[in-house]
Amino acid sequence: MSGLPESFAAIEGVEPARLELDGVSKSYGETTVLDRVSLTVARGEFVALVGPSGCGKSTLLKMVAGLEFPDAGHVRIAGTDVTDVRAADRDVAMVLQSYALYPHLTARQNLALPLVMRRLTGRQRLPFVGRFLPGTRAQLAAIGADVEKAGRALKIDHLLDRKPAAMSGGQRQRVALGRAMVRDPRLFLMDEPLSNLDASLRVHTRAEIVDLHKALGATTVYVTHDQEEALGMADRVAILHRGRLLQVASPEIVYRDPSRIEVASFIGSPSIGLIEAVIDDRGRAIVFDRPIAEGFAAQAGATVRVGIRPEHLRIGGHDDAILPARLDRTEFLGADALAHLRLPDGAPIVAKATPEIYRGFVPGPVGLAWNAADLLVFDAAGDRLRPRFDAATVTAERAHV
Amino acid sequence: MSASPHTLTPVGRSLRLLVLGIGAAVMLFPYVWMIATSFKPQAEVFSSGLSLIPEHSSILANYGKALGRIPMGRVLLNGVVVCLAIVVFQIAFALPAAYALAKLRFRGRDLMFGLVILGLLIPIHAVSIPMFAAFRALGLINTLAGLVVPFTLSVFAVFLFRQFIKAMPDDLIHAGRMDGLSEGAIVRRIVLPNAWPAATAFAIFSVVTHWNDLYWPSIVISKTELATPPLGVLFFRAAEAGDDYGALMAATVIVTAPLVVFFLFAQKAFIEGITMTGLKG
Ligand SMILES: Nc1ncnc2c1ncn2[C@@H]1O[C@H](COP(=O)(O)OP(=O)(O)O)[C@@H](O)[C@H]1O
Ligand SMILES: [Mg+2]
Numbered sequence: 001m002s003g004l005p006e007s008f009a010a011i012e013g014v015e016p017a018r019l020e021l022d023g024v025s026k027s028y029g030e031t032t033v034l035d036r037v038s039l040t041v042a043r044g045e046f047v048a049l050v051g052p053s054g055c056g057k058s059t060l061l062k063m064v065a066g067l068e069f070p071d072a073g074h075v076r077i078a079g080t081d082v083t084d085v086r087a088a089d090r091d092v093a094m095v096l097q098s099y100a101l102y103p104h105l106t107a108r109q110n111l112a113l114p115l116v117m118r119r120l121t122g123r124q125r126l127p128f129v130g131r132f133l134p135g136t137r138a139q140l141a142a143i144g145a146d147v148e149k150a151g152r153a154l155k156i157d158h159l160l161d162r163k164p165a166a167m168s169g170g171q172r173q174r175v176a177l178g179r180a181m182v183r184d185p186r187l188f189l190m191d192e193p194l195s196n197l198d199a200s201l202r203v204h205t206r207a208e209i210v211d212l213h214k215a216l217g218a219t220t221v222y223v224t225h226d227q228e229e230a231l232g233m234a235d236r237v238a239i240l241h242r243g244r245l246l247q248v249a250s251p252e253i254v255y256r257d258p259s260r261i262e263v264a265s266f267i268g269s270p271s272i273g274l275i276e277a278v279i280d281d282r283g284r285a286i287v288f289d290r291p292i293a294e295g296f297a298a299q300a301g302a303t304v305r306v307g308i309r310p311e312h313l314r315i316g317g318h319d320d321a322i323l324p325a326r327l328d329r330t331e332f333l334g335a336d337a338l339a340h341l342r343l344p345d346g347a348p349i350v351a352k353a354t355p356e357i358y359r360g361f362v363p364g365p366v367g368l369a370w371n372a373a374d375l376l377v378f379d380a381a382g383d384r385l386r387p388r389f390d391a392a393t394v395t396a397e398r399a400h401v
Numbered sequence: 402m403s404a405s406p407h408t409l410t411p412v413g414r415s416l417r418l419l420v421l422g423i424g425a426a427v428m429l430f431p432y433v434w435m436i437a438t439s440f441k442p443q444a445e446v447f448s449s450g451l452s453l454i455p456e457h458s459s460i461l462a463n464y465g466k467a468l469g470r471i472p473m474g475r476v477l478l479n480g481v482v483v484c485l486a487i488v489v490f491q492i493a494f495a496l497p498a499a500y501a502l503a504k505l506r507f508r509g510r511d512l513m514f515g516l517v518i519l520g521l522l523i524p525i526h527a528v529s530i531p532m533f534a535a536f537r538a539l540g541l542i543n544t545l546a547g548l549v550v551p552f553t554l555s556v557f558a559v560f561l562f563r564q565f566i567k568a569m570p571d572d573l574i575h576a577g578r579m580d581g582l583s584e585g586a587i588v589r590r591i592v593l594p595n596a597w598p599a600a601t602a603f604a605i606f607s608v609v610t611h612w613n614d615l616y617w618p619s620i621v622i623s624k625t626e627l628a629t630p631p632l633g634v635l636f637f638r639a640a641e642a643g644d645d646y647g648a649l650m651a652a653t654v655i656v657t658a659p660l661v662v663f664f665l666f667a668q669k670a671f672i673e674g675i676t677m678t679g680l681k682g
Contacts, residue, residue: 067575087578094579100572104594113590117581179580 016044016219017078017186019064024073026059033059035243036073046213046220047248048234050227052266056243057223058097061189064221066090077187088117093185097192099176101164107175108147108160114183115143150182170201177209181216188218192225206233227267231255239263261382264307270338272307272376273349275323279304285377288344292322293375295387304385307376310352314369315339321367325349330358341368432657439463439650446646459647467652470640471625476633477659480612483548483629488607490553492600499562500588504574514563520556525617533620547621548629552611558603565599566592601670612660630656 019041026034033056041047049057062068064075066087074083082090093114101110116125123129124136131137151157156174164172173193180188193209194202210233213220224230230237231251238248241262247254258264264272277285277292281300284291293306315327324344331338337355342348351368377385409417433453438446442459445452467473501507502514525532532551533542541547569592577587593600615631622628625636637652 062575065575065579067578087575088581088583092579094575096572096576098570098572100570100576102573102576102591102594104597113582114580117586179576 014184014186015078016217018043018076019187019219019221020074020076021060021064022074022076024060024063024070024075026056026063026068026070033243034063034070037240037243037245038073039238039245039248041219041221044217044219046210046222046233046235047238048230048236049221049223049238049240050230050266051225051240053225055240057225057240058191060240061094061191061221061223064187065092065094065189090187091185092187092189093180093183094189095176095180095191095193097195099164099172099196101172101175101179103164106161106163107156107167107178108151110164110175111147111150111160111179111182112143114179115146116140118183119143146182150178154178154181169196169198170205173197173205177212181212184216185218188213188216188220189223190220191223193222194229195225202229209233228269231267237267239266241266258376259384261305261307261378261384264376264378268309270310270350270352272309273313275306275308275343275347275349277304277306278302287323290323293372293377293387296377296385298379298385303380305378305380305382307378308349308370308374309376310338310350312370312374313341313349313351315341315351315353315358315361315366316369320369322370323368325366325368327361327363327366329363330361341366435650436654438646439648439654441647443645443647460651463647463651464655466645466648467637467655470648471628471633471637471652473633473652473655475626476628476630477656479545479627480630480656480659483545484608484611486545486549487552487611488604490549491555491558491607492604494554495558495562496593496596496600497585497588498559499566500584500592502559502563503566504569504571505584517556517559517563521560525551529617529620536621542621543624543627544621545627548618548627551617552607555603555607558607561603562596562599565596569595605667605670608663609660630659 019039021037021039024034024037025032037060039047049060051057059068063070064077066082066085066089070083074081076082077090077092101107102113105113119139119142120130120136124133124139131140147160148157151160154174154177156171156178159167159171159175164175167175173196177193180190190209194205197205206229209222222230222234231254234251236248237251237254239246239254239262241260246260247258247263249257254263254267258267261274265274275287275292277287279296279298279300279302280286280291282294283296283298284294285296285304285306286292287306296304298304315325326342328340328342328348331340332355335354336352337358339351339353339358339361340348341351349368372387377387379385437453437455440458440460440463441455442457442462445455445457445459502510502517536542536547536550541550573591573595574587577591582590612629613631614629615635618629618632619635622632625633628636634649634652634656638649
């Protein structure tokens with residue numbers, strides 16, 4: 001829909017690079033910002049690094065870029081250890097969260113600067129004199145042409161002679177994208193490039209960045225705090241929480257099969273409902289004296305947290321209910337609707353379905369039901385507990401209660 | 402602005418103009434009197450009447466003396482060369498230092514910045530005797546270089562630029578590094594253009610200070626042809642035996658005129674600079 005692929009086919013891409021982070025740690029004084037992070041991004045892959053604000057995403061990205069240096073661990077790009085190599089020598093491009101366009105230069109000059117720095121020699125870059133050295137003119141002409149081409153591809157050609165102050169947020173974002181992309185990076189880093197755009201522009205630009213990645217084929221690490229963005233755009237999602245990488249997997253896997261409770265909580269909107277339960281001597285999870293899941297090897301008396309996604313929570317009559325609850329209100333969202341509920345102890349939980357299903361629901365007592373196979377159960381430490389055998393028998397168990 | 406709640410009534414506005422006008426007149430009077438005196442013959446200068454307009458003009462005689470007795474063109478040129486050299490070196494040295502103090506992390510950085518602050522507290526008068534001794538040993542007495550060298554490292558400039566650069570976003574520097582700029586190139590291509598308001602403000606302060614400076618030039622220079630403008634006036638008075646006030650004032654007018662003209666042209670930058678740096682008075 002954006003027409004980017006054709007326009008960019010003309011730009012010769014360099015070999016995309018493989019990126020390896022190996023036990024990378026970083027502290028500022030007492031605070032550990034990153035704790036032994038290891039991550040491999042394959043050549044040409046698009047990995048989204050996602051996590052709540054302040055979890056260390058930007059710090060990790062800066063370490064890949066060479067703007068920060070790890071206290072321990074290694075960074076390898078295309079097989080070469082670059083842990084101590086400065087940013088200028090890494091040949092990595094980055095779109096910064098604030099865009100950081102040079103305010104004193106026009107968009108054209110902003111786009112040209114990285115090319116000037118890389119393609120001209122130190123002497124050719126000298127003011128006045130450099131222009132007359134052999135080869136300078138040809139190089140400058142080639143740079144000008146490449147800038148024009150990138151400008152056309154990103155549809156910013158009409159902005160090229162403006163300074164950043166005279167552009168809208170969306171236009172600045174495109175220029176920042178252009179500046180990073182114009183030099184065919186082998187590794188492309190983006191730090192929340194859409195967070196400063198309004199909602200409609202964000203969805204549109206999201207699609208464009210995915211198209212751009214397909215066209216350029218550059219290895220891409222994309223940082224965002226928006227889990228929806230991460231799920232929608234990336235080949236794989238890496239979830240960072242308090243400086244630790246919790247899980248790296250495809251969007252489907254991190255959603256359906258999270259390995260940690262923080263992953264389950266962070267991914268999905270509205271977020272997963274969590275019910276505290278106790279394991280009894282038969283390996284069943286008990287809530288309000290009712291078994292709601294079974295087959296756990298955990299010790300009797302251990303506390304577990306049972307997670308259930310809003311779309312897996314069914315609201316029905318009292319007869320087939322696993323747990324009683326109270327419906328507070330329903331919320332119409334268009335294609336979906338939400339039901340805000342309270343468990344017997346007053347804890348809130350949310351269910352999601354199509355609006356038709358909730359039509360006619362009135363606040364009051366209801367029963368909650370689900371398929372045992374959809375439950376995600378975590379132990380007290382937050383690690384995933386998997387039932388030893390098919391939990392379909394829970395229904396049978398309930399008959400006895 | 403015009404619709405702000407601080408808009409004054411016509412009476413209030415007249416009152417404000419009156420007060421400002423009186424203040425301006427008091428401040429300007431000595432300068433105007435100096436110009437008037439430079440037009441008057443000797444007899445009128447010492448007359449008891451208080452008149453701004455001379456009865457007999459003595460302009461040609463006074464200004465002729467001022468331009469003739471000492472090489473006034475040379476003196477003004479010295480002033481321009483010295484001030485320009487000082488300000489160029491000051492910015493060239495202070496900007497990279499300020500950048501390092503503001504944006505780089507290295508051992509001893511805070512200590513060094515402490516030393517810069519300490520440097521602000523030491524007036525040139527405190528160190529002028531050892532410096533004079535050193536300059537004589539180096540053969541810098543009675544040279545223009547001797548006028549320039551002590552001021553090329555300005556701790557004030559380092560301090561001012563450091564504060565200004567500190568306020569620049571880190572991401573701007575990061576973008577430069579990603580784009581392949583060395584630290585030197587970052588200072589030249591990114592920091593300098595964006596620190597231009599601070600650099601202009603500082604340049605104006607520096608030029609005004611060193612154009613008007615009499616203290617250090619009177620220590621290192623004893624030859625008329627190397628004199629800076631204020632020292633030139635001093636030499637002129639010595640040459641004129643001191644009581645030809647008409648001619649002396651003419652010389653003073655010539656010496657101060659370039660700064661006045663410079664101010665009139667750079668008025669906007671000057672005022673912006675003062676408000677920007679928060680320095681007043
Ligand atoms: N230069 C620094 N000095 C001290 N603390 C820092 C510095 N940079 C980042 N931090 C801290 O590291 C943590 C992670 O920051 P950051 O990587 O920017 O998070 P994110 O990008 O995920 O929001 C934050 O708590 C932040 O306060
Ligand atoms: Mg961040």
